Each structure stands twice: as structure tokens, then as C-alpha cells.
Amino acid sequence: MSEKKETIFLKIPFIIGLTLSLLVVVGFAYALFFGEVCNWLQQCQSKMQYLVKASPNEIGDSLAGFAGSLAFIWIVVTVWLQANELREQRREFSVMNVTMSEQLFETTFFQTIVTLNEIVGSIDLRRQEDGALTTGRDCFRVFYTRFNKLFRKLQKQNHPKALEVAYHRFWLDHQSELGHYFRFLYRAFILVRDNPSRKEYHGKLLRSQLSDQELLMIFYNSLSEQGENFKLIAEEFQLYDNLPTVKLLETSHAQLVSHESFGENPMKTPQNIRIQ
Incomplete structure (x- = not known):
């Protein structure tokens, strides 16, 4: 709602209150000047003349009805205004809550x-041969090289489940290094997916x-039993949008x-998928 519309909306109770008050005043004045009071002898006089000669109690009773009507109108107007203000406050609080929720999500996300x-x-990772140390993202290059060697060895042996067995053996060797990483990454995507403030x-x-090496390991992890939940995440977030498919162990694995x-x-279109 625009500020102009809000201002008009808030003025409506005042306008209606003033209109009704004016009608009451006009009605009272009309009755006072044009209404008649007749006694049992059918002697009539205007209500104004009667009121001038009336006792203070009678005058008070007449004015009480007039004042009571105006008071009732403005009580209703006051309640109406308060209801509008409360509605505006709730709307402002709602906007504030949304803003705070978005800010909290942004902070949590980053x-x-x-x-x-x-x-x-x-x-x-420390290489057994010479004790050379690899740290950080460079470890994923080593992970993929080791996984590749396991797969090629089983492939040469014509193992019917070379990919599945190779990853299982790889996981047994490197679960301690990769378990926390995969669990946290999965929860990070869930955090984004399930938050209404996400963009x-x-x-x-x-x-x-x-x-690239992380994506390759995530890809093959998603084909394993412990990482299958990543398939849905990968589809929803188009996770392999930047995956170098030419580096897959076999091009057919993209299917x-x-x-x-x-x-x-x-790199991933129906035309460039080749079954090796």
C-alpha cells in the first residue's frame, strides 16, 4: 500500500465521523426549529419555544440525547482508528520480521x-613414499587421482562393478578426511533450499x-550409497553446471x-555424450 493510499485510508474514519456528526446536528436543529410540542388542549408550540420555557432537568435530558449520539459516533470512530493503527503496526512488525529473517539468513549463509x-x-594428506604434505583444495586432486587408480585397476581385471567397488575402497581409505566435508556441504545446500529468504x-x-576436483568427487560420491542424497541436491541446484565432464572416469558416467x-x-549435451 502506497503512503498516499495509507493516508487516505486513515482519514476515512474522521470523514465518516464528521459526516455523521453533521447529520446529527442538522437533525437536532431541524427537530428543534421545525418540530412541535402539543398539550392535551391541542395547543402547539415549536420545540425551541418549549425548550426555552422548560425546566433545567428537561433541557438537560434533551441535550443529553444529542450529546450521547455524538459521543457514540466518536467512540466508534476512535475504536476504528485504533484498529487501523494496530493493523498498521502488525504490518510494520511483519515487514521488520521479514527483514530481520533475511538479515539473519544472510549472516548465517556467509x-x-x-x-x-x-x-x-x-x-x-601425507604421501607415504616421501612424506610430502598436501593441504586444502589440492587434496581433492590427490583424492581423484587415487580413486582413478583404483577404478582403472579393477577395470583391467574386468570387474563387473568396477566403479562401485572402487569408490567403496576409496571411501574406506578416506572417510576420515571427507566425511565431515560431505556432511557439511550437504547441510549447506539444505540450508539454502529450505529457507524462505533464499535468492x-x-x-x-x-x-x-x-x-573442479571437488565437483568430480561430489559427482562420484552421489553415485554411492552414502552420498545418494546429493543426487536431488545436484538436480535442484544444477550442481554440475561447471563440471568438466571430459575429466570423468568415463564419459558414459554422465548418464x-x-x-x-x-x-x-x-560439455554436457545429448550430442557430446559418447559411450566409451
Whole structure:
């Protein structure tokens, strides 16, 4: 409601009150000057003449009816005005609550991103051969390389479930490093999905935090039993919009998730999916 309309709306009770009061005054004046009072001898006189000669009690009774009508009108107007003010206050409180809710969500959302990056930064891997240390997002490159080796080994053995078994073995080796990461990331997307204050950019901004290697590991995690909930998240947020599908273990794996999960990914179209 615009400010002009609100002002007019608030003036309506005053206008109606003044109109009714004017009608009461006009009606009283008409009755006073044009009305007649007759006695039992049919001797009549105007009410004005009668009132001038009347006793103070009779004058008071007559004026009490007039004043009572005006008082009743303005009591109704006052109640009406108070109801309008309360309605406006509720509307303002509602707007304030929405604003506070949005501000709280914004704060929580950006703190979630900070925490996610802290979790990624806390991951570290030490190579057994020479003790070389890898930390942060670089660990996902190592994760994917190790997973790839497990898959290729089983593939050479013509294992019928090479992908499933390879990820299971990989998960047993690296659950301690990746378990917290996947759980928190999933809850971060749920936070955005279920909050009424969310905007489209929230999902895109959260998605933009993920590196190519993270997306690849999320992709294969979603194909496993413990990560299958990510399939719905990936579809709703078009999580693989930036996934380099050429880096999948096999191009055909792109068909294992819904096409909607890839959004507008130029590397994922029906024309460029090749079954290897």
C-alpha cells in the first residue's frame, strides 16, 4: 500500500465521523426549529419555544440525547482508528520480521561459506613414499587421482562393478578426511533450499565455492550409497553446471545422473555424450 493510499485510508474514519456528526446536528436543529410540542388542549408550540420555557432537568435530558449520539459516533470512530493503527503496526512488525529473517539468513549463509572453506583448508594428506604434505583444495586432486587408480585397476581385471567397488575402497581409505566435508556441504545446500529468504544467487554462490576436483568427487560420491542424497541436491541446484565432464572416469558416467543436474554446462549435451 502506497503512503498516499495509507493516508487516505486513515482519514476515512474522521470523514465518516464528521459526516455523521453533521447529520446529527442538522437533525437536532431541524427537530428543534421545525418540530412541535402539543398539550392535551391541542395547543402547539415549536420545540425551541418549549425548550426555552422548560425546566433545567428537561433541557438537560434533551441535550443529553444529542450529546450521547455524538459521543457514540466518536467512540466508534476512535475504536476504528485504533484498529487501523494496530493493523498498521502488525504490518510494520511483519515487514521488520521479514527483514530481520533475511538479515539473519544472510549472516548465517556467509558464515556457512566461511566454515566450508575452513573445513576444506583443514584437510591434509601425507604421501607415504616421501612424506610430502598436501593441504586444502589440492587434496581433492590427490583424492581423484587415487580413486582413478583404483577404478582403472579393477577395470583391467574386468570387474563387473568396477566403479562401485572402487569408490567403496576409496571411501574406506578416506572417510576420515571427507566425511565431515560431505556432511557439511550437504547441510549447506539444505540450508539454502529450505529457507524462505533464499535468492537464486545464494545457490550459485555456494556452488561457485567448489573446485573442479571437488565437483568430480561430489559427482562420484552421489553415485554411492552414502552420498545418494546429493543426487536431488545436484538436480535442484544444477550442481554440475561447471563440471568438466571430459575429466570423468568415463564419459558414459554422465548418464548416471539426471540431465538437469548439469544445467547449462556446455560439455554436457545429448550430442557430446559418447559411450566409451
